[in-house]
Amino acid sequence: MAINNTISLMSSNNISLKVSGAILVILVTLSGCATTAITEHAPNKDDPYENVNRVMYGFNDKLDDYIAAPVSKVYNKITPQFARTGIFNFFSNLKNINVVVNDALQAKFSQSVSDTGRFLINTTLGLGGFVDVATDTGLELNTEDFDQTLAVWGVPNGSYLVLPVIGPTTLRGIPGTAFDVAANPSTYLGMPIQLVSLLNARATAEGSLKFIDEAALDPYVFTRESFLQWRKNLVTDGKSDASLDFGDDLDELNSGDKKIATKSESIRKDVSKDNHKLELSAPLQ
Amino acid sequence: MNLKNLKLVLVFIISTLATSAVYAQDEEVATAKQVVEKFQSELIAVMKDGKKLGYAGRYQKLSDPISNSHDLTKIARIVVGKEWEKLSEDQQQKLTDIFIRLSIASYAHNFKDYSGESFGFDSEEETTRGGVVVHTHLVIPNDKPVKFDYMLKEKGSSWRIINIIANGVSDLALKRSEYTTILQREGFDVLMSKINEKIDSYSKL
Numbered sequence: 364m365a366i367n368n369t370i371s372l373m374s375s376n377n378i379s380l381k382v383s384g385a386i387l388v389i390l391v392t393l394s395g396c397a398t399t400a401i402t403e404h405a406p407n408k409d410d411p412y413e414n415v416n417r418v419m420y421g422f423n424d425k426l427d428d429y430i431a432a433p434v435s436k437v438y439n440k441i442t443p444q445f446a447r448t449g450i451f452n453f454f455s456n457l458k459n460i461n462v463v464v465n466d467a468l469q470a471k472f473s474q475s476v477s478d479t480g481r482f483l484i485n486t487t488l489g490l491g492g493f494v495d496v497a498t499d500t501g502l503e504l505n506t507e508d509f510d511q512t513l514a515v516w517g518v519p520n521g522s523y524l525v526l527p528v529i530g531p532t533t534l535r536g537i538p539g540t541a542f543d544v545a546a547n548p549s550t551y552l553g554m555p556i557q558l559v560s561l562l563n564a565r566a567t568a569e570g571s572l573k574f575i576d577e578a579a580l581d582p583y584v585f586t587r588e589s590f591l592q593w594r595k596n597l598v599t600d601g602k603s604d605a606s607l608d609f610g611d612d613l614d615e616l617n618s619g620d621k622k623i624a625t626k627s628e629s630i631r632k633d634v635s636k637d638n639h640k641l642e643l644s645a646p647l648q
Numbered sequence: 649m650n651l652k653n654l655k656l657v658l659v660f661i662i663s664t665l666a667t668s669a670v671y672a673q674d675e676e677v678a679t680a681k682q683v684v685e686k687f688q689s690e691l692i693a694v695m696k697d698g699k700k701l702g703y704a705g706r707y708q709k710l711s712d713p714i715s716n717s718h719d720l721t722k723i724a725r726i727v728v729g730k731e732w733e734k735l736s737e738d739q740q741q742k743l744t745d746i747f748i749r750l751s752i753a754s755y756a757h758n759f760k761d762y763s764g765e766s767f768g769f770d771s772e773e774e775t776t777r778g779g780v781v782v783h784t785h786l787v788i789p790n791d792k793p794v795k796f797d798y799m800l801k802e803k804g805s806s807w808r809i810i811n812i813i814a815n816g817v818s819d820l821a822l823k824r825s826e827y828t829t830i831l832q833r834e835g836f837d838v839l840m841s842k843i844n845e846k847i848d849s850y851s852k853l
Contacts, residue, residue: 407825407829503792577757577849577850577853578754579826580826580827580830580839580842580843580846581826581829581830581842584825584826584829585822585825585826587825588817588821588822588825588826589817589822592816592817592818592821592822593815593816593817595816596815596816596817597816601795601815601816
């Protein structure tokens with residue numbers, strides 16, 4: 364949906380396309396200069412286009428700050444919570460068709476049956492999908508998409524990419540999303556309904572976006588890592604534990620940090636003794 | 649002594665024995681599972697009093713439980729990866745100290761109140777490198793449960809948490825990417841000031 368909107372928005376106005384293209388070229392060049400001036404480090408193997416991706420991330424961030432966030436704020440104000448939940452459920456229910464298709468493509472046949480049941484229950488008893496009755500009956504929402512199907516078929520995820528408007532994805536995620544957009548009935552519901560879907564999705568994401576702002580030291584890296592790990596977790600259905608063990612690092616660490624450990628221990632005690640001071644003081648240098 | 653009193657005395661003796669048994673167990677080596685469960689119950693207790701305690705109170709109350717269950721010194725070292733070797737001893741010390749404060753501050757900020765959450769134990773497994781992973785989940789009323797997997801390593805004679813994986817997202821991996829990127833792109837001082845800003849904003853939000 365988002366792809367369609369972007370493409371139609373861009374092709375409807377050639378001039379703006381050219382202008383934004385020119386701005387993009389300037390930004391990319393600038394960021395290239397800026398970053399090479401600061402550092403010369405080996406690129407991350409998952410993110411060889413980091414410099415361009417960072418520019419895109421910055422662009423999306425501004426787009427969100429100036430357009431999506433304010434619009435979403437108004438939407439939140441005029442739409443009561445139950446309506447937002449209902450709308451979320453409605454689109455999530457339509458997406459179930461994608462889930463069922465991808466279940467089958469990944470040979471998860473029993474899950475495909477329960478997801479079909481979920482769709483039927485929510486479409487009928489759940490009043491066209493607005494009420495999620497199925498979860499209460501024990502038919503949990505599963506997340507399956509074509510990107511996961513491609514992964515199950517053995518396609519590697521490829522480089523991390525940040526696309527304008529759409530946001531984080533990978534090389535494999537592009538055909539993945541294209542397939543899912545084509546298979547999702549809401550794509551064919553027309554512009555106003557798609558707009559509601561976008562608005563509601565942005566409103567639902569508010570909490571996560573706020574969390575990134577609060578927790579991240581480098582929001583770009585934070586988003587990239589959580590996105591890649593989240594996708595990996597979905598592909599392996601939660602059975603991925605490659606990130607559990609940091610054995611190589613730990614082996615190197617077994618000697619030499621005793622002195623620091625003891626010193627830190629005493630500092631920690633000082634800190635906990637004198638907490639109010641810590642809380643009220645300006646950032647320590 | 650009538651029968652009722654005798655009963656009371658017996659109850660008292662049994663409960664005293666039971667408590668001392670718990671203490672005895674505590675002094676012995678706690679298993680990885682016990683370390684995690686103790687920490688989770690302390691966390692829930694602070695959440696229950698969260699509003700009353702305020703940020704400073706929560707920080708104070710969580711400081712020991714976090715430090716006693718996590719190996720924060722080791723975590724601080726892992727999150728900067730190979731960059732650790734490039735830091736001076738003074739910088740290593742500063743990083744370790746500030747990392748400990750950040751860890752406690754982020755718990756104090758994120759677990760501020762209680763709305764019926766509870767932790768449940770799922771399973772425990774040993775990793776190939778001599779660690780233990782304790783699989784648990786956080787039950788949140790009217791929401792999907794969140795999987796919390798704790799990776800523990802032995803430190804001296806006790807087990808310490810070195811990584812938490814929430815719904816498949818590894819805290820250690822996430823932090824390591826951030827810290828090494830900032831160190832490589834912007835350097836040690838920027839990393840320190842960013843962490844300081846974070847601690848500061850946690851105390852105010």
